[in-house]
Amino acid sequence: MTFLVSDNTSGVHPDILAAIVRANAGQAPSYGDDPLTAHAEQLIRDHFGPQAEVVFAVTGTAANVIALATLLRPYETVLCAETAHIATDECAAPEHFTGARLTTVPTRDGRLTPDQVAAFARADGSPHSPLPRAVSIAQPTELGTLYSVADLQALAATAHAHGLRLHIDGARLANAAAALGTGLAEAATAADIVSLGGTKNGALAADAVIFLDPSLAGPRRLIQKQAMQLLSKGRFVAAQFVALLEGDLWRTNAAHANAMAARVAQVVSSVPGAVIAFPVQTNAVFATLPVTGGPSRTGAALDEHAGAAVELARYGGGGAAGLPQRFMAAFDTTEADVQAFARVLHAALIG
Template sequence: MYFASDNNAGVHPDVLAALVAANDGHARSYGDDPVTARAHALFKAHFGEHAETVLAVTGTAANVIALASILRPYDAVLCADTAHVFADECNAPERFTGARLTAVPTADGRLTPAQVAGFAAGGHPPHAPRPRAVSIAQPTELGTVYTVEELRAIAGTAHEHGLLLHVDGARLANAAAALGTGLAEAAAGADVVSFGGTKNGALAADAVVFLDAELAAPRRYLHKQAMQLLSKARFTAAQFVALLSGELWRTNAENANRTASALAGILAGLPGVELAVPVQTNAVFAALPGPARAALDGYGSHSPGGAPVRFMTAFDTTDADIERFGTVLHAAFTR
């Protein structure tokens, strides 16, 4: 009943079953096995036959590989100041690419075409880094979602100015569920996508999906340099087989989104509570009065000062969990 992060959730039983099934006997190492081949085929089914994929075990690693395929050390990439690549990855993208992350403030975590155009026009080579790419999160770190039309506008502006588009899709399944689209449509216009399975019910499974043949060409070398070429790759692959071979990815995401909406409804009905941004996926950001904020410490993710508290639901959050937490919330507001 603690909602600090969807990372706190366990592993979906179907994913555990897939791991057990993959553990039957020996298989060729480093991804040269039938389970990994099946996972690659599933990514093609979702993102198109031209899609090429490498697997990783963390979202940060997936983002580093994706950005390394785009950037040179003299480049710059535009992102929101709330972006995970900027605020939560300990400078890993900058360390491993040598490039600069240029972060700009946004109203709700979403970049605009105007910001992209301004970034593209802002370089003064060779004295300043070359504007090279745009990195957006779908959904954003605030849980907000770009519509397909907004994605295409961002991508169109980026490509018009010679920039590439990276989509950090750690929770892309939640965005697709919110939009009612497939996974590819939820990342429309992207050149490379970091796709997250861990937050969608996997144990440790993220991926980089290359949608541009030129960017995909060195993927195996980048994969190895990033220390993500696992000898027993079938176990990472098996998790994606479980999520992507049917509708499990969508079912899990829809449950997380639905229960977040229910939680937001309870919070919005409490005195003095203000939702910081619209609740579109599985994140709820709420400004809480001081006494209630203190009483709820540990139930959500608390930032220093008076910043909104983040509550996140997961694939396994139940209606009963929300009901019980509603009791906790009401108690916190009546002390």
């Protein structure tokens, strides 16, 4: 069965599985003091610069919590888009662990603007309101849209001019870099801390928190431990990043997922009355589909004929009437999968 509901439904890339098996040979020091973890850390420095410090985690939520806990005190607040994963999909974990507040703002396409950052930064100094401290963005956004390098530079310049820090949720940073034609560091230009995702790019359970400003990195392992992410057998997470970063696997996987999403968008666009809600720039396709006999019947038809499972999008459908949907491609989505999806979609909506 082909699932386009999420890139979390994919398997693990064979090269990453092989790396985990190799890491299983013999014994190694625990809690990240092993040679494989040191190698993964060096590979991250090769990509992000010699100043980068890193800790590993097994979920993207944990990576975001560690990053934000480094930046925030309980009387502070972080600005993010109202569609941000940290605001909508992490069960208030950032607020629970930091004690700080998330300040959310509406956006046109998931991207914050320098003007929004500047407005957020203008605190009146009152003890009745939390103090602005940081800005958190996703690259790409939860709507699949991208910040260009110039966008990032402008956003970071505004944030830093007002004494704010910039965190990037890079759960799909590889997809952004592949789409922009840049390296990972360039796709996260001017950030202070990056949450780098591996899980959505073919890994089993592997995310990292990268401190690009080393002055922030001092308490990283203490916060990692408090967040329950200091793994006794951390080499198995490190092995996955070695497999992704030592060569071009991270880019190959991401570029393929992006290409398959573009094909999915072509299929959706071929349905009369379907509307693509946001530019398809990475591996996500948001669309509104015409309904046949009502939204519930249309959704059931898609599921019943299931070559492709779909998910109702919480982000709206770009203003078009119909059934809002999100389709996600992954590193293991194939052209045959897309063709099967096309048959299901056309059978359900055209007949």
